[in-house]
Amino acid sequence: MEVNQIKSLFLEETTLGYQMLGLGVLSVVLMFMDHATSWLDGSRSALTIALTPVVVTADLPNRSARGIQDIFSSREDLRGRINELESELIFLRVKTEKMAALTAENNRLRGLLGSAAKLQDNVLVAELIGVNPDPEEQEVVIDKGSEDSVFLGQPVLDSRGLVGQVVEVSAFNSRVLLISDERHSVPVQVLRSNLRLIARGTGIDQQLELLHVNSTADIKVGDQLLSSGLGNRFPVGYPVGVVAKVDYKPGKPFAEVLAKPNAQLDRSRHVLLVFTESRIAEEETNATSGKGDDRGG
Numbered sequence: 001m002e003v004n005q006i007k008s009l010f011l012e013e014t015t016l017g018y019q020m021l022g023l024g025v026l027s028v029v030l031m032f033m034d035h036a037t038s039w040l041d042g043s044r045s046a047l048t049i050a051l052t053p054v055v056v057t058a059d060l061p062n063r064s065a066r067g068i069q070d071i072f073s074s075r076e077d078l079r080g081r082i083n084e085l086e087s088e089l090i091f092l093r094v095k096t097e098k099m100a101a102l103t104a105e106n107n108r109l110r111g112l113l114g115s116a117a118k119l120q121d122n123v124l125v126a127e128l129i130g131v132n133p134d135p136e137e138q139e140v141v142i143d144k145g146s147e148d149s150v151f152l153g154q155p156v157l158d159s160r161g162l163v164g165q166v167v168e169v170s171a172f173n174s175r176v177l178l179i180s181d182e183r184h185s186v187p188v189q190v191l192r193s194n195l196r197l198i199a200r201g202t203g204i205d206q207q208l209e210l211l212h213v214n215s216t217a218d219i220k221v222g223d224q225l226l227s228s229g230l231g232n233r234f235p236v237g238y239p240v241g242v243v244a245k246v247d248y249k250p251g252k253p254f255a256e257v258l259a260k261p262n263a264q265l266d267r268s269r270h271v272l273l274v275f276t277e278s279r280i281a282e283e284e285t286n287a288t289s290g291k292g293d294d295r296g297g
Helices: 002-036 041-118 277-296
Strands: 122-131 139-142 155-157 162-169 174-178 185-190 196-201 208-214 224-227 239-247 254-261 270-275
Touching (some): 185 239, 208 239
Antiparallel strands (some): 122 270, 139 174, 155 162, 155 270, 185 224, 196 208, 239 254
């Protein structure tokens, strides 16, 4: 019994060896025929077509994994790109706003220099560096002082008209009282009729009051008001305001007349300090006198 089993195992191993040998020889023959002839092309094509579903099915998990990885990679890349574009958009918006502000400031400076060119007096450009927070006091602070020859009572203008006058001077800055302040008055004349009046501040932004206007006075809405030069504080001919309201009240000797300042009192950032010829001559005289004293000492 055991002998038969041993013979059976020996025969199986021998048969398996012959089969492997036969397959090896067949493989060599097929490779030679495939390399040397074209007899197996049709069979190879048919076999490739038959095995395609198997290959695709076997590769499906790998392809799915790669697809999922590509999706997440694409989403991360897209999210990063969106964040980058949003940051760039914010930067460009800030840059655009800055350019718009610079353009507006450039236009204001052009207007200011244009006004300076029209004046017969010497001027100095100053910049606003502060505003009085008290609503009852219409005052601003500028960046020029006695070191720049600024003096008390000096007229201050912007590109459109009279802003006010200097009321306090320190070495490097000065305080300017606006024409809209209740404490400020300026002699004016109506351009159309040469009527002389006094324009006083009302404490309200962008509003002036004309004092003691007779009910028979030749004045109407839209009339231009210029500085008259009386009082020797403000030179003649500077724009002050435009008449905005004329109210004749029956039985009253004076009419209620309001005007709107030409100057942009709540917007101007740069102003002109005006040096009149008389002031320049006075400074030159003082400088000459000072030099003479030094020589004499």
